[in-house]
Amino acid sequence: MSVKKELLEILACPKCKGDIQEKSMFLVCKKCKLAYPVLDNDVPDMLIEDAWKLEKAEKAKFKHNLEL
Numbered sequence: 801m802s803v804k805k806e807l808l809e810i811l812a813c814p815k816c817k818g819d820i821q822e823k824s825m826f827l828v829c830k831k832c833k834l835a836y837p838v839l840d841n842d843v844p845d846m847l848i849e850d851a852w853k854l855e856k857a858e859k860a861k862f863k864h865n866l867e868l
């Protein structure tokens with residue numbers, strides 16, 4: 801499962817408008833330390849209020865379907 805490359809290129813962090821990187825089931829903004837979950841149908845959820853803290857996503861090994 802991965803987000804299409806073309807889509808990744810146009811997506812930006814909604815908070816800082818910076819670049820985001822795909823990491824497993826998340827799109828990560830290192831600047832804001834936020835991880836935006838990519839939903840099952842490969843659609844990224846780019847809402848700031850839905851974003852995970854990067855620390856938490858790291859603990860979940862960038863899988864949001866993992867029970868912590």
Ligand SMILES: [Zn+2]
Binds near residue numbers: 813814815816831833
């Ligand atoms: Zn950002």
